Amino acid sequence: MSSSSVVTVFVVSADTRSERRFDLHTTVEQLKAKLELITGIPVTNQIVSLTNSEKDGQVIASLSDESKPLGFYGLRDWQVLKVEDSNPSTTFTGQLTDVSQVEKFELSDVDYAKRQDTVLAYKQQHKMGRFASKESASPKPAMVIDIPVGSRCEVESAEEGLHKRGAVRFVGTTKFGTGEGVWVGVEYDEPMGKNDGSVQGERYFTCRPNYGAFVRPDRVKVGDFPVIELDLDEEM
Template identity: 35%
Template structure:
């Protein structure tokens, strides 16, 4: 099964999100925290039958979150997933009230935002878990490992050229995307570190039209553009898939 998009909501947020069927429930819940601010242990997750339906069911809390994958949950593409906060922590509830009032005064367009001090005061956050486990940027060897990855990424980029046909894939998903390389270089609008590859995808599974924050790097149709790191790019003879629209094989499935 390929990646799919759902409408992810909470009392504070509402956005379209792309999910991978290969994600474990544990990984999904940590991703949800980064979007909604609700720690995994306080998430009650409701899965709707369709985006327009009130028919829903609660994610089974008895599931083994480390071994159960999203593909096992039979989530319909484009459906709605709502995350309810079950915490009674007064600081978190007060913060939610402040954010709801702020969202209301701004037409409901603000997404979940926390200043760093308020986030650090909350219990059981991903950040605290990473600090205690010395993961990510809290790993003493993080900077050394990051610089090594950036060097390796730049070396891969040296062998990628504009107009190369390519396949995009990553270790967290078995799915892939085909496209054509349109840009290779730095993108300070994302960050100043390392090389990025701009790809015009064959299908509308991208996030832009070749521009980032008002700066254009190449031109393509909306949602056909994607900027990725070189290590997810494989160049080669990947002809575009063509759809037979003349009806000559209409008896074939």
């Protein structure tokens, strides 16, 4: 597969957004089988259209002929393949990210203070944070952080077999959380993050939505970690 026959595009659906590479000789039928693994939308429900960008939503081609290769539609780098679900009521497309109907649990400050199974109660019991004795409090030695901004890294994950790789975009203190210690801002290769490099209105770096995350330095391993390519051909 020569590089000249491969294009890099964005695949966008109601629940997903990712950057993918496809061979221009791939037929629309083969493409839809791969898109099902990426978006979760069944092949029979897929409506695939091509736009120049996410901001420009004008459809320039509808990939309706399953026998045609992608090259037939003039697919170019950084265009967008928009995948819609023709029957979302049976597949719940778009409903997994809609939290408008989720009932929120709220607890008043007074009721929270009465509980004995909270972080606040734990800090009171062990005299931590604002409950610590000022006389016994002593400054902690500064931790040496050898994580260069711009370096490739792999972030420790609690899920076995999952490797979160990306690039270091920020190292330093932040305004969120307790404000104690150093955080490492990472731009993941895949949309496995929680933000776009900003938290609570404060920007620390810039990346695409859901590609950014902040983790503690002890979870970050710097090294030669290339981008993990998802080879969907093996799953055909």
